[in-house]
Amino acid sequence: MAIVTNTATAPKPYSRAWLLSDRPESRHQARLGRAYVIWRQFSANRLALIGLGIILALVLVAIFADVLAPHNPVQGDLRNSRLLPPGSPGFLLGTDDQGRDILSRLLYGSRLTLFVVCLVAVIAAPIGLIVGTAAGYAGGWVDAVLMRITDIFLAFPKLVLALALVAALGPGIENAVLAIAVTSWPPYARIARAETLTFRNSEFISAVKLMGASPMRIVIRHVMPLCLSSLIVRVTLDMAGIILTAAGLGFLGLGAQPPLPEWGAMIASGRRFILDQWWVAGMPGVAILIVSLGFNLLGDGLRDALDPKEAGQ
Template sequence: MTTLRSWLQDPSPTSRRQARLGQLWLAWLRIQRNRLAMAGLVIVTILVLVAAFAPWIAPYDPFVQDLGNRLKPPGTTGHWLGTDDFGRDILSRIIHGARITLYIIALVAVTAPVLGLLIGTVAGYFGGWIDAVLMRLTDIFLAFPRLILALALVAVLGPGIENAVLAIALTAWPPYARVARAETLTIRSSDYIEAIRLQGATAPRIILGHVVPMCLPSVIIRVTLDMAGVILIAAGLGFLGLGVQPPQPEWGLMISSGRKFLFEQWWVATMPGLAIFIVSLGFNLLGDGLRDVLDPKSAPK
């Protein structure tokens, strides 16, 4: 282990692979020193594990109704978090709801940042009227609150998890485009970009091969910080009946169905609300930690 650590921390790496692994190792050491970031990483890891092993972890079937045990408080009759108005185990529904939440997060994370990254780098690299057109389009999307715009898109497309993901992705890309454009404006006049251009490299090759990789750290940080907002928007759409449809155990939908019991059977809406709060907090803490690690302007600690 000591030999491997010395190899990773070698100040004079002998290969590109050793240099990249060494950078990852140093980043991991830095994030380990940030306790809040490690807490966020633990929360996100637990979310992934719960979603992956939900059928084996959940004590009950999340869809089976038991009207004889409806609205039972937490800790009674073997239901740790109580039951809802149909007698379904809330803990099991929250565990299976983690799958839906992670599914939405994953789809948005591989669509919105990619679109925003391409638009931002193209606008920043070419400038001129291309930059003006793309940025004015970005401004139009930014002029509307994300939740309102997502509601309008879902109202047009119709309710459902696929349409909800599409609506969230279409409203989430503008900030990534702004970040990528700002990074590209500082990169496009660099000496190494000029050298690559003089060698005859085409604009698509320069953008995809050299500009986009330089913008990735800032975009990754923004993605992690934005996941909490994605979770809240998805829960909001489910709460309004425009996202995931019953009887799926989506957290926002669970809060919506339990709001009428909030004062007497508080656990029906409170437990999924706590799940949303904890997961959102985890992504925010992890995003702050990644910003300290990946930001090239931050000095190494």
């Protein structure tokens, strides 16, 4: 007697039931299912979606700034378009003291903002991850030395230490990025160390040791991936602080140098007209506010979505 299996009830690949299956048939299915659950929890948070929309808009504006900008961001007309208010013909957000269009400068300035944020994240996050996981897994004197170095960096206020480094290296956007990155990695090292300590003596780490894996392989292949979710959340939440630090350096003349349209430098040039021509400093301030808010909302949403306790509910 032949046995007929009913395949009609089997979930189709990439369907909702297939993604949410509690018995995945492959690693690929398990990873897609986990990503789908994270997206569902993230998309349920409306504020997180607003933050994601703000960041996506920032990225698109930075990519197409040369298409969207109505005027040259570094050249203006001192005779006919100096300090025009918002809504003037041809100048939606007004002009500055050099007759340059503020909207165009904001659009091009988004490129510098993304440049600083991305480069600092690329430099600081891996350094903190390596230091934290090495200290947490090795323990002993390695942990003591690495954490004391971390404490030294944490003892200084971030902006003050960045100012000292930029003053030593010289003004410029590259030196500002390097200074911010050097001052941003210690919190990531703390988080990575704490995460490593929670599962350093777990059973799966012991099993990997019995299989003959070296300490470096264990840290890179098994420990670091487990720390990534917490690190991603912290990096996203720190983006607003990175933007403010970069703007502070630009405001003091230690970041991007004129005539580059950096938002902090734009505020510095407009502080002389803050009472009568408020838009010169106000518009870049609003841009910093919106982008910082977007990163904070996005970070809060990622924190809720990547939290294992939240994901299990």
